[in-house]
Amino acid sequence: MTLPDSARVEPEQAVPTTVDELAPLYRQMLAIRRMEEAAAKAYSQGKIGGFLHLIIGQEAVCVGSIAALKPDDYVVATYREHGHAYAKGIAARPIMAELYGKKTGLVKGLGGSMHLFDKPTNFLGGHGIVGGHVPLAAGAAFASKYRNDGRVTVCYFGDGAATIGGFAEGLSLSALWKLPIVLICENNQYSMGTPLYRSLAVEDVSLRALAHGMARDRFDGDDVIRVKRRIAEAVDRARVTGEPTLVEIVTYRFRGHSMSDPGLYRTKEEVEEWRRRDPLNRARLRLLEVGMAEAAIEALEADVKAEIEDSVKFAEDSAPADAYTPYVMKGAQ
Amino acid sequence: MAVISYREALNQAMREEMERDANVFVMGEEVGHYNGAYKVTQGLLQRFSERRVVDTPIAEMGFAGVGVGAAMVGLRPIIEFMTWNFSLVAIDQIVNSAAKMFQMSGGQFNIPIVFRGPSGPAVQVGSQHSQALESWYAHVPGLSVVLPSTAYDAKGLLKTAIRDDNPVVFMEGETLYGMTGEVPEAEYLIPFGVGDIKRPGKDVTLVAWSRMVHVCLEAARELAKQGIDAEIVDPRTLRPLDTAIICDSVKKTGRCVIVEVGWPQAGFGAEIAYQVQRQCLDALDAPVERVCSDDVPMPYAKNLEDEVQPQVKDVIAAVRRALYLD
Ligand SMILES: Cc1ncc(C[n+]2csc(CCOP(=O)(O)OP(=O)(O)O)c2C)c(N)n1
Ligand SMILES: [Mg+2]
Secondary structure, eight states, X not given: OOOSSOSOOOOOOOOOOOHHHHHHHHHHHHHHHHHHHHHHHHHHTTSSOSOOOOOXXXXXXXXXXXXXXXXXXXXXXXXXXXXXXXXXXXXXXXHHHHHTTBTXXXXXXXXXXXXXXXXXXXEEEEOOSTTTTHHHHHHHHHHHHHHTOOOOEEEEEEGGGGGSHHHHHHHHHHHHTTOSEEEEEEXXXXXXXXXXXXTOXXXXXXXXXXXXXOEEEEEEXXXXXXXXXXXXXXXXXXXXXXXXXXXXXXXXXXXXXSTTOOOTTSOHHHHHHHHTTOHHHHHHHHHHHTTOOHHHHHHHHHHHHHHHHHHHHHHHHSOBSOSOOOOSSTTOO | OEEXXXXXXXXXXXXXXXXXXXXXXXXXXXXXXXXOTTSTTTTHHXXXXXXXXXXXXXXXXXXXXXXXXXXXTTOEEEEEOSSGGGGGGTHHIIIIIITTHHHHTTTSOOOOOEEEEEESOOSSOOGGGOOOOHHHHHTSTTOEEEOOOSHHHHHHHHHHHHHOSXXXXXXXXXXXTTOEEEEOSSOOOOOTTOOEEEEOOSSEEEEEOTHHHHHHHHHHHHHHHTTOOEEEEEOSEEETTOHHHHHHHHHHHSOEEEEOSSOSTTOHHHHHHHHHHHHHGGGOXXXXXXXXXXXXXXXXXXXXXXHHSOOHHHHHHHHXXXXXXX
């Protein structure tokens, strides 16, 4: 048996699941990991430029939570969003081509890694200013309430965003106007080199909900099924009662903040400890437990490998971003 | 003279001023334990301790305001923005608090604060992280706006900024940190409002600041091969602006090309063009030319990014237009 990365998973009360439920989620997580590993390699070869923020280690958060959504629901994310984009249904090819800055990229080479957007899958970005997108997400939820269209908006942000006004104001308005939104804090315990205890006087972001009379939840993000179940409760609340929820999911990024960060502010032991809780390994072991054959898992893994290799080839073979077509104002091109 | 980097020059300026005045402190994201996102504050925490090198959470509006409040009652904060892009979250405190306080309080509360950090387009970081905002701040009475192009200027101007009794917007070139230059060992300060001739010449005046000075220097080398002798004037501070040094140069050359990396409409070059025609119309042998970035948010792909920003060839083309050669 081969595990994708490290060998051990902490024993833990497993959430009931089935092969049919878990296999596609494991597949998505693995695809995201392989996609980002390929991106890191291309970055070190100078084929991808600028900032590249990897989500490796945190895959269960975006995959599990987006699995609780319908295709019509909106997702708003940060600059660390390749996984969210993929989980929302965007193919690896246009994501990879965007990182390469190619014409075939998701946003034509205009946005790059931090600015993935996709109207067909209701993926509303890809935002680079910490906290600035939280009110935008509240705005999408406001529109759903306005039109009574039954959609839910999920907004992701880091632990570091919990200290900025955009978050505080987005949270407050969501509560005041009872917007159908789930605000998910991906607490990977660091904002760049700053551990949470140097950002927040009280190290529990979910508590912020209390002052607003808002529902809240807080749990570990290493079991993709648990993430799916708990987020489904919040999504139901939003859809059925129109009420918002603030959810904090505790997780860990295995890599530096971005490709240029060596991550010297964390000990080797700490990183190793979290690697042992790798959500991918956990999901794989669980698949075996619930009855998926090793050979079937390997076939799935081979399929993922082919998909990502194809996306890299597609990006490499694509033409450079086109002779400049500005998209500054609609109707003015 | 020692040859040091632009980054080290800034670091020395802060270190020396912190040694000199116990009221000076540094505050910002990752300035302490991480030694600065761009390593400009390297070693300061170790030297001055957490009391004077203060790491903040991501809260630009908050810590910019904390800086202004502390300055009202006598401290001299250096507020670092990880990049100036994030100052847009704090612009209310810079414009509505820092810039107006002295006037608003009838001359009682001056604000001796420096807001500093990397600015201007970087490489392939996309539209939210790659832009030139000096024209925004240069619009505001009550602020000084400083954009050093060399290690020498960086050190001398930052020391002046820290000693200045009013708010200073100090914009470092995000792509200049590694650039080296000669910096004297002895202390020196560079006053605001005094420009510098970065290259003497007689045929055309190029006005540029920050990284565009270096684009102009390269263009001038090319132009020299074509027999055109360009003079490069670096105003160094956009507010106050040394119009005299620009106009003196134009009186000599009769031609003026302003090169800026910002957007064209309401860009600072338009103000310089106005001043030039107002003060030395008779000296002009051709309309003032401007070279700017295209009027678009910054694209990500490298080829597009190069296409929208002023390049050496664009400067050469503008100079040739000003000389009626094309
Ligand atoms: C307003 C603002 N300030 C600073 C930055 C620079 N910056 C980008 S990401 C980041 C850390 C964010 O940490 P966190 O919110 O925990 O998200 P993570 O990167 O861990 O996913 C910082 C300081 C920014 N993008 N926006
Ligand atoms: Mg974080």
